[in-house]
Amino acid sequence: MVTAAAHQPLAERLRPRTLGEVIGQQHLLGEGMALRLAFESGQPHSCILWGPPGVGKTTIARLMADAFDAQFITISAVLGGVKDIREAVERAEAARDGLHAQRTIVFVDEVHRFNKSQQDAFLPHVESGLFTFIGATTENPSFEVNSALLSRAAVYVLQPLGEDDLRQLVTRAQGIGAVPAIEKAAEDRLIAYADGDARRLLNTLETLAVAAQREKLEQVTDVWLLRVLGERMRRYDKGGEQFYDTISALHKSVRGSDPDASLYWFVRMLDGGADPRYMARRLIRMAAEDIGLADPRALRLALDSAEVYERLGSPEGELALAECVVYLAVAPKSNAVYKAFNEAKAFVKKDGSRPVPMHLRNAPTKLMKDLDYGKGYRYAHDEAGGFAAGETYLPDGMAGTQFYRPVDRGLEIRIGDKLRELKRLNNQKD
Known part of the structure; x- marks a missing residue:
């Protein structure tokens, strides 16, 4: 391996000078893999290298420039702006029109930090072939890179080194x-x-x-x-892709009733610096979305654990949150209320504003009574079993509509039995 002067940083001294020296990313750089084929083709193409810090994004871009004997221009989206893009365009034009007609690769580090207009500034030059664009990002390009630029660049996903x-x-x-x-x-x-x-x-x-x-x-x-x-610290991106991947893993582990995996991802987030208050809010959401009426105690426990954390803070209050994580993981699961709520929202959004049936309207004035507001309404507490069998509560034309369908788990088993019995009484009355 060719090494640079000893006074250079170690990372620079060990930077690969050939494709064969690259460590990791063999799913892209191994024989017959996508990026290796791009190198061997002799034709550079615009691309976005997406991956966590320190996995070789800059190295691959530099090696691509060497492989194609191209001028390599680096722009930092953290420090640069449109002025740097203009200068890159001028240098690319000079290289193209020069005596040796050299290609240019423009490498934009942290490209997700450029705003829409700055990203748009690359488009005409990428389309004209003036230079090859390579962007590096730690964030999901689907959210952080303009769709127009994204459509003109291949996306390569780099993995953390093993x-x-x-x-x-x-x-x-x-x-x-x-x-x-x-x-x-x-x-x-x-x-x-x-x-x-x-x-x-x-x-x-x-x-x-x-x-x-x-x-x-x-x-x-x-x-x-x-x-x-000193104390070992884990890399953790509190606001980026890794953050949302980890909270997703926690949520899915709770939903999947795996207390060990749930605790692991919960501790991973705390270890990485996630705000326990944020974690408490997510636990409350999980209790409502994934457990619901199968075990209504879950929501109460989630609220209680959030309150305990507010009183005790870290690290004492984190134990209450951990207790909640385990409880949610082992509790019976039901998303019946969550699905019913979404179905009702979708129905109301597309449906017209149906009038409230007359028998369900309140009649606080004589005029309203004269107009038959509340006429025929049956007070459920006065009926046998506290249930007005045969009474209707939906607008006209919605008879038989059902949003809530309880599952056969936890308390919802009993709720389902109750609803079936009420339906039997309604049918009997009809």
Whole structure:
């Protein structure tokens, strides 16, 4: 491997110079895979590289420029703007019209941070072929990239680096003498600390190497690593794609009645810095949406756990939320009310404003009574069993409409039995 000067950051010194040196992303770069075929075709195409930090998005873009002997222009969407795009266009035109007619690749890091007008500025030049556009993003392009630009670029999804990939990086760093020997337990902790992020691993190794050299250590031990590194922190994006993926995993685990998986994802979110108040709100939603009347206690417990957290705060109050997570996971499940509510909303949205039947209208004045408001209404408490058999409560023309269909789980078994009995009494009255 060709390495740069020793004074450069370790991540730069170990940056792959050829496609074969790239660690990870073999689902895209392996033989016969999509990106490998793009490299071998000799024809660059616009694309968006979507993945978490430190997985090789910039490296792949640079290698693409090298493979196609193209001018490589980098724009940071965090710091740049339309002025930088204009300059890139000018440089691309100069390269195209120059003596050697060189191609240009414009790489936009954090492209999701550009607004719509800034993203639109690329469109005419991508369409004309002036340059090849490569965007890098940690956010879902479906939400963060304009549809017009998205339709002109292939989307490649990059994955976090696996444990074996990260161990390869450690070996490479040791191979160029950048870090001392590392005890197995310490290496395991470093791999977990990196959490799939190569840049994070290499930056940490560089910090440790300096500290080890200062203390004249021949080997990095786990005890020493803990002292230097401090409490292990997990990478966690509180507002991005990873955040919503994790809360989705929690919700689906609760819905799937798996208390262990539910606790795991709950703790993952807390460990990553999610606001416990947000978690409490989501638990309340789960209780209403996925458990409902199969166990009405679930909603009460969710509300109580939120109140406990407000009184105790972290970390004490988190135990109440964890108790709620486990209860929701093992509770009987029903989305019958959730489905009924959505069906009723959809019906009302498309239906006309049906008049309230006369017998259901209130009659507080003599005029209203004279107009037959409330006439014929039967007071249920005066009927046998507190039920006015045969009475109708829906507008005219909606007889037989049913939104709520209880499931055969939990309390809804008894609710279903009750509704069937009431229906029998109604039919008998008819």
